[in-house]
Structures are given as structure tokens and as C-alpha cells.
Amino acid sequence: MTGWRKFAVTALGCCALSTSAATEKIRVAAASNLVMVMEPLMRAFTAEHTQIELSVSHAATGNLIAQIRHGAPFDVLLAADLDYPQALIESGHAEEQTLRTFAHGVLMLWPQPPVGQKWQTVLAGPGLRRLAVANPDTAPYGKATKDLLTAAGLWDQIKPRVVWGENVAQTLQFVHSGNADFGFVAASLLSGNHDLRAGMIIELGEEALPHGAIRLGASRSPGAAKLFLDWLEGAAARIILIEHGYRVP
Amino acid sequence: MLSPIISTWLLSAPLWESLWLTLKLAGITTIILGLVGLPLARWLNATQTRFAPVVEALVTLPIVLPPTVIGFYLLVAFSPQHPPGSWWVAVTGGPLSFTFTGLVIASVIYSLPFAVQPFQAALRAVPTELIDASRASGATVWRTFWRVHLPLARSGVGAGLTLGFAHTLGEFGVVLMIGGSLPGETKVASIALYDEVQKLNYASAHAFAGVLLVISFVLLVAVAVLQRRSRA
Numbered sequence: 001m002t003g004w005r006k007f008a009v010t011a012l013g014c015c016a017l018s019t020s021a022a023t024e025k026i027r028v029a030a031a032s033n034l035v036m037v038m039e040p041l042m043r044a045f046t047a048e049h050t051q052i053e054l055s056v057s058h059a060a061t062g063n064l065i066a067q068i069r070h071g072a073p074f075d076v077l078l079a080a081d082l083d084y085p086q087a088l089i090e091s092g093h094a095e096e097q098t099l100r101t102f103a104h105g106v107l108m109l110w111p112q113p114p115v116g117q118k119w120q121t122v123l124a125g126p127g128l129r130r131l132a133v134a135n136p137d138t139a140p141y142g143k144a145t146k147d148l149l150t151a152a153g154l155w156d157q158i159k160p161r162v163v164w165g166e167n168v169a170q171t172l173q174f175v176h177s178g179n180a181d182f183g184f185v186a187a188s189l190l191s192g193n194h195d196l197r198a199g200m201i202i203e204l205g206e207e208a209l210p211h212g213a214i215r216l217g218a219s220r221s222p223g224a225a226k227l228f229l230d231w232l233e234g235a236a237a238r239i240i241l242i243e244h245g246y247r248v249p
Numbered sequence: 250m251l252s253p254i255i256s257t258w259l260l261s262a263p264l265w266e267s268l269w270l271t272l273k274l275a276g277i278t279t280i281i282l283g284l285v286g287l288p289l290a291r292w293l294n295a296t297q298t299r300f301a302p303v304v305e306a307l308v309t310l311p312i313v314l315p316p317t318v319i320g321f322y323l324l325v326a327f328s329p330q331h332p333p334g335s336w337w338v339a340v341t342g343g344p345l346s347f348t349f350t351g352l353v354i355a356s357v358i359y360s361l362p363f364a365v366q367p368f369q370a371a372l373r374a375v376p377t378e379l380i381d382a383s384r385a386s387g388a389t390v391w392r393t394f395w396r397v398h399l400p401l402a403r404s405g406v407g408a409g410l411t412l413g414f415a416h417t418l419g420e421f422g423v424v425l426m427i428g429g430s431l432p433g434e435t436k437v438a439s440i441a442l443y444d445e446v447q448k449l450n451y452a453s454a455h456a457f458a459g460v461l462l463v464i465s466f467v468l469l470v471a472v473a474v475l476q477r478r479s480r481a
Binding site: 060062063065066087129130132135137138163164165166170173174177178179 | 324325
């Protein structure tokens with residue numbers, strides 16, 4: 001009985017604390033590849049700004065856009081490219097002047113090809129049965145992969161052996177479960193997973209895979225949302241992003 | 250193949266292709282559901298074994314389980330790195346994941362209860378005197394089943410087959426997890442529609458969704474007609 005009472009008192013105390021401390025609430029819609037980094041970002045932000053409560057929803061960005069256009073109550077969108085935020089600006093659901101690039105994604109071939117072999121040779125070789133790539137029409141990492149393989153002159157040759165992940169997280173899962181030999185994934189997905197074998201970073205240049213952040217027109221806490229967007233470009237957020245396999249502008 | 254006459258009327262050619270692929274998948278799945286499901290339903294109705302409830306629960310599981318659970322298990326099972334996926338590769342030379350054959354296997358598992366339960370109800374509704382009369386006239390168990398029992402239950406069996414077909418059309422989660430979205434091979438209608446929404450092509454998503462809605466509605470009307478007839 002005392003155990004229960006203690007629990008009840010603690011629980012009530014926590015509720016009272018959180019309602020008194022958090023005066024504003026912001027909801028973040030975030031692309032699938034950010035799934036590993038959002039947790040530490042949110043922890044760091046709310047430690048600094050105890051009056052703000054953050055919640056995050058992950059989905060493929062195209063789905064998030066559809067939801068936002070139909071009244072989903074998000075304050076901020078963190079996308080894996082700049083095209084999706086642009087689409088929201090054009091439909092009048094996001095504020096153009098708040099758009100910024102907060103990170104650049106890093107493309108990775110996983111697992112690492114055998115030592116001493118070029119990835120181009122391995123992927124073009126007869127040993128490759130399945131290569132997992134995210135859908136280039138909807139997933140920015142998939143588009144970057146397609147551009148890379150096209151530039152390398154390998155696309156037409158490899159395409160019959162490609163299987164398409166719905167997003168970059170599923171692309172990793174196809175390889176991890178043994179159903180594909182190699183996959184082009186986001187370095188951020190591998191950052192927190194120590195049991196995963198190493199991957200190979202594919203250099204695409206400093207400006208590749210920009211991740212856009214924008215405030216949405218429907219935001220009910222525009223001040224707090226702006227604060228979060230500005231914080232994302234600060235030192236604390238940049239360190240967390242780098243630790244999780246991103247590059248920062 | 251229908252491909253040569255695939256038009257661009259109403260929908261783009263890739264969408265017609267995915268619709269045709271879906272109908273092919275549902276058709277083949279339905280044939281297998283009939284071949285596997287009818288003997289299974291008959292056995293479940295007749296058997297006295299105490300394991301019958303266990304088998305019945307296994308068959309019914311896909312109604313309850315999230316498609317993601319089935320998809321996840323199949324993804325692991327199809328992996329060519331270990332059995333049973335490696336056995337399949339050893340026998341056929343190719344893996345099951347990301348193939349049409351893999352989707353057929355998944356669809357049969359996924360739609361089995363939707364066919365077997367109407368089958369069981371339809372077979373149970375046939376008066377036992379008629380079955381006994383056939384057996385007494387010297388017909389074997391299987392001849393009785395195929396020539397007497399099944400024809401008398403045909404409306405209910407038709408309802409089960411149609412429901413199995415319709416349910417396969419609606420498959421999404423399982424295919425998303427094991428299909429790999431290969432045009433003409435595993436990119437079925439539900440996945441193609443999902444991609445259109447992702448690409449923000451709402452106009453073509455609307456047209457495609459409308460086509461799927463009409464097909465599904467017509468199939469369900471057929472199920473209702475067949476079920477009424479089997480009750481009459």
C-alpha cells in the first residue's frame with residue numbers, strides 16, 4: 001500500500017512539475033533518417049529551455065507533407081532535403097523566411113567493400129545479387145545514390161539488381177536482414193549501432209544532401225518554434241549532429 | 250501479358266502495370282487458396298483431434314497480427330543467408346525476397362483465414378444426410394467431397410474465394426516489407442499508390458485510388474450476393 005501511495009504521490013508530483021515548468025509545447029515532424037539523432041537533440045534542447053516541451057513524429061517526408069497540408073498540428077518540419085519544404089512554401093503551409101539548412105547528410109555504402117577493392121568494382125562484379133537503394137523519387141538518399149551511380153556510368157548495369165527501400169531506414173534493414181548484399185544508406189542510421197559492421201563513406205561534396213528545417217504556418221507556438229530552429233544552428237546542436245553522422249553548414 | 254495494350258487512359262502506364270500485377274497476384278493467390286484452403290476447411294470441420302483448435306488458431310492468426318509482424322518474419326525467413334531461405338536458394342537458384350513468388354507465398358498466408366472461414370461455414374451448411382447418402386452409394390471420401398459436398402456449397406465457397414481475392418488486393422504492409430518495389434515484379438497497386446502520394450502527385454493518386462475503390466466495391470457486392478445465395 002505504501003509503495004502504491006509513494007508511486008501515486010511521485011506521479012502526481014511529476015505532473016504538477018511538468019505542467020508548471022512547461023509553458024509551451026512544440027511538435028516536430030521529422031524525416032525517417034533523423035530517427036537516431038532526434039532523441040539527443042530534444043534532450044539537449046529541453047535541458048536548456050525547460051519551459052518548452054518537445055514532441056517528435058517520424059515518417060517519410062512525403063507523408064508528413066500530406067498530413068501538414070491536411071491540418072496536422074505540427075510547428076516545425078525537419079526534412080531530408082529542400083524540395084519538400086519548398087513544396088510547403090508554395091502551398092502556403094510554411095514560412096519561407098524561416099527556411100534554413102541545419103545539416104548535410106552523409107551517404108554510406110554498407111557494409112564496407114573488401115579491403116583493397118574499389119566500391120565501383122565490387123558493385124559491378126558478378127558477386128552482387130541485390131543492391132538496396134532508397135526510392136530515388138521520394139527519398140533524398142536514394143536520389144543521391146542514383147546520381148552517383150549514373151555519374152559513375154554504372155546505373156544501367158546495376159539497376160536490374162537494385163531493390164528499392166521505401167525510405168533509407170528500410171534500405172538498411174534489407175541489407176541487415178541478409179536479403180541484399182549491399183545498400184546505400186545514411187551514415188546517421190549507423191551512428192548509434194555499435195553491433196553493425198563499418199560502412200564506407202561516399203564523398204558527394206560539401207553541399208550534398210541538405211536537410212531543411214522550416215516553421216509551419218499552422219504553428220500555435222511560433223516563438224518557441226523559432227527558438228528551436230535557431231538553437232538547431234547553434235554549437236550544442238551542431239556537436240550532436242556531427243556525433244550522429246551529419247555534417248553541419 | 251496485358252502490357253502491350255496497357256493504355257495511358259485515366260492512369261499512367263506504370264500504374265496500369267501495377268494494377269495488372271496486383272490482379273495477377275490476387276488471381277494466383279486465389280487459386281492456391283482454393284487448392285489448400287478447401288481441403289483444410291473440410292479437415293477442420295471433420296477432425297476430432299485435440300490439436301484442431303491449435304491449427305484453427307494458426308490459420309486465423311493473420312486476421313489479428315499486424316501485417317508488419319508477418320512481413321518481418323517473412324523478411325527473416327526469406328533471407329538467403331540462413332534456412333529456410335537458403336534451402337529455397339539451394340533448390341531453385343534464386344531468393345524469395347523481392348520476387349513475385351515470394352509475394353504469392355506471403356499473400357496465401359496473409360489471406361488464408363479470409364478464405365478458410367467462409368469455406369468452413371459453407372461446407373458445414375450442407376446437410377450431412379446428403380454426404381452420407383453419397384458415401385452409402387459407394388463413392389469414396391474424396392469423390393464425395395469434390396462431386397457432392399463442394400457443388401452444394403458452391404456459393405459459400407465462391408464467397409470465400411472472392412474475399413481471398415479482394416483481401417489480397419488490399420495487401421500493403423507485408424508487401425512493403427518484403428517486396429522491394431520492383432516494377433512489374435513486386436510493385437503492386439497499394440505500393441504504387443503510396444509512392445504517388447509520397448511524390449505529391451495527388452491527381453494521379455486520386456485517379457488510382459478511385460479505380461481501386463470501384464474494383465473493391467464490386468468484389469464486395471459479389472461476396473454479399475454469393476453469401477445471400479448460400480444462406481437461401
